[in-house]
Amino acid sequence: MNVLAFDIETVPDLAGGRRVYGLGELGDEDVARAMAARRRQETGREFPRIHLHRVVAISLAGVVGDRFRVWSLGEVDDAEPALLQRFFEGLERYVPDLVSWNGTGFDMPVLHHRALIHGISAPRYWETGDSDRSFRFNNYLNRYHDRHTDLMDVLASFQPRAAAPLDEVATLCGLPGKMGMSGASVAEAVDRGEIEAVRNYCETDVLNTYLLYLRFQHFRGVLDADGYERETRKVADALAATDRTHLRSFLEAWRGA
Numbered sequence: 001m002n003v004l005a006f007d008i009e010t011v012p013d014l015a016g017g018r019r020v021y022g023l024g025e026l027g028d029e030d031v032a033r034a035m036a037a038r039r040r041q042e043t044g045r046e047f048p049r050i051h052l053h054r055v056v057a058i059s060l061a062g063v064v065g066d067r068f069r070v071w072s073l074g075e076v077d078d079a080e081p082a083l084l085q086r087f088f089e090g091l092e093r094y095v096p097d098l099v100s101w102n103g104t105g106f107d108m109p110v111l112h113h114r115a116l117i118h119g120i121s122a123p124r125y126w127e128t129g130d131s132d133r134s135f136r137f138n139n140y141l142n143r144y145h146d147r148h149t150d151l152m153d154v155l156a157s158f159q160p161r162a163a164a165p166l167d168e169v170a171t172l173c174g175l176p177g178k179m180g181m182s183g184a185s186v187a188e189a190v191d192r193g194e195i196e197a198v199r200n201y202c203e204t205d206v207l208n209t210y211l212l213y214l215r216f217q218h219f220r221g222v223l224d225a226d227g228y229e230r231e232t233r234k235v236a237d238a239l240a241a242t243d244r245t246h247l248r249s250f251l252e253a254w255r256g257a
Contacts, residue, residue: 002096004062005210006087008107009202010053011187012036016117017052050106051113055080056190058087059202061210064094068238070207070247072199081118088115088122091140095124098140098148099213101166101205105153151212170208173215176253179204180246200246207250211235 014028017035026034036046061070073086090096100107115122129136140148143158155169156162171177180201181189189198211232218228239251 002062002064002094003099003213004060004064004094004096005099005206005213006058006060006103006107007100007202007205007209008055008059008110009057009183009186009198010055010110011190012048013052013054016054017048020052050109051117053110053114055083055110055114056186056195057199057202058083059199059206060090061203061206062096062099063234064096068234070203070210070238072203076195076199080114081120084111084115084118084120087111088120088125091122092124097146099209100148100150100152101209101212102150102152102163103148104143104150108148149213149216151209151216155216166205166208166212170212171257173212174254174257175208175211176204176250176257177208179250179253200244204246204250207235207239207247211254 012032012035014031014035017023018026018031021034021038023031023034035048035052039046039048057072058074059070059072062068073090074083091098123131125140127135128139128141135147138145138147143150143153152163152166156164167177180197186198186201189195214223214228214231214235217223217231218225223231236251236254239247239254242248
């Protein structure tokens with residue numbers, strides 16, 4: 001079975017904001033300030049509306065076949081359409097079970113809107129059983145199906161008031177939690193041209209998510225104690241074998257915790 005935890009990183013879509021709000025020839029800094037001011041007026045926060053997030057990184061961690069790996073889609077300089085295309089092409093080809101933290105509340109709605117904007121086609125993702133009967137009772141779209149498990153949503157019994165942050169739950173479970181930066185600092189890092197650092201940060205987030213998923217699988221009896229140990233060891237061995245600094249740092253922090 002193919003199982004992949006995924007996470008995205010986004011920045012405000014300044015070009016989109018310029019068009020939607022009729023900001024004409026304003027420069028990027030002025031557009032960003034105008035978009036932030038509008039959201040503060042609407043909600044008291046500056047976080048953009050879902051459709052005005054531009055995806056700058058999509059990272060995955062999990063198993064394809066029996067091999068564990070963690071990586072980010074595309075190249076550092078790939079534009080948003082290429083990242084979206086790679087994500088949905090991967091779903092078409094491997095049909096993995098997806099795992100996320102708040103994926104139904106943020107990541108997937110962002111990907112839906114941005115893929116629509118860029119004209120991406122993803123028939124396998126939208127399958128609900130009309131063409132493939134196996135999707136009738138287990139598809140990516142139903143909140144209560146296993147083909148996409150939003151761990152935050154499931155652990156909160158689908159009650160928004162019971163939702164918990166990934167960083168805190170991971171830390172409580174003996175995992176490193178957030179490393180390197182936070183979501184709030186992604187836009188500044190992108191402005192400085194530090195896309196690689198953003199991708200690395202996103203990869204540590206999906207590692208936390210995947211390891212929490214393994215613990216959840218043990219919690220609900222899908223993995224017994226030996227199976228849980230085997231799968232977590234697979235992750236540790238893969239991280240120990242890499243020469244990528246942020247992944248080795250994650251392993252060291254995990255062992256330390």
